[in-house]
Amino acid sequence: MDYEKPLPVPSADTAPFWDGCRKHELRFHKCKECGHIRWPPSIICPKCHSMAHEMITAKGTGKIFTFAVYHQAYHPAFEKELPYVVAIVELEEGVRLLSNIVGCSHKQVMCEMPVEVIWEDVTEEFSLPRFQPRSS
Ligand SMILES: [Zn+2]
Known part of the structure; x- marks a missing residue:
């Protein structure tokens, strides 16, 4: 590996984001209850504490x-x-x-x-x- 700069260290929360990046897509968790887009990624919505979410791809x-x-x-x-x-x-x-x-x-x-x-x-x-x- 020739890349000399620090690389991301994906966690369970951030892995879907980095998987999307590999496909040149910016993917985010969107809360199914209140519509808030969670960034940084988290399993619980910081606005309404729901765990329900869907993945969206930003433009x-x-x-x-x-x-x-x-x-x-x-x-x-x-x-x-x-x-x-x-x-x-x-x-x-x-x-x-x-x-x-x-x-x-x-x-x-x-x-x-x-x-x-x-x-x-x-x-x-x-x-x-x-x-x-x-x-x-
Ligand atoms: Zn929410």
């Missing part, structure tokens, strides 16, 4: 809620990507996901910027969602 579009530009690498594998952008992306479904903004200069990144998911297939097991500026 993969949203906007930048907030972001930070990293000018220093805190892990050696990130050094060649400096400066890079870590952002909280708010998906159209309402979930706020921590990810990276790629495909543009860090100087172009702004809050509220429309973005769409792209996939980085980092190993056989893991594909990671990143976001790039939306064209339309």
Whole structure:
């Protein structure tokens, strides 16, 4: 395995999300009682305490809620990507996901910027969602 950055460690709760990522789908638990989309994943709804849920696949579009530009690498594998952008992306479904903004200069990144998911297939097991500026 050549990938040098830290990889996710799926738990029973998060495994369905990472299984979806491998198929390039953003999957979330949606509460069958109140409709709340659970993120981070959990077996109990944080709003109404129901355990009933269904899986939904998000469209993969949203906007930048907030972001930070990293000018220093805190892990050696990130050094060649400096400066890079870590952002909280708010998906159209309402979930706020921590990810990276790629495909543009860090100087172009702004809050509220429309973005769409792209996939980085980092190993056989893991594909990671990143976001790039939306064209339309
Ligand atoms: Zn609920």
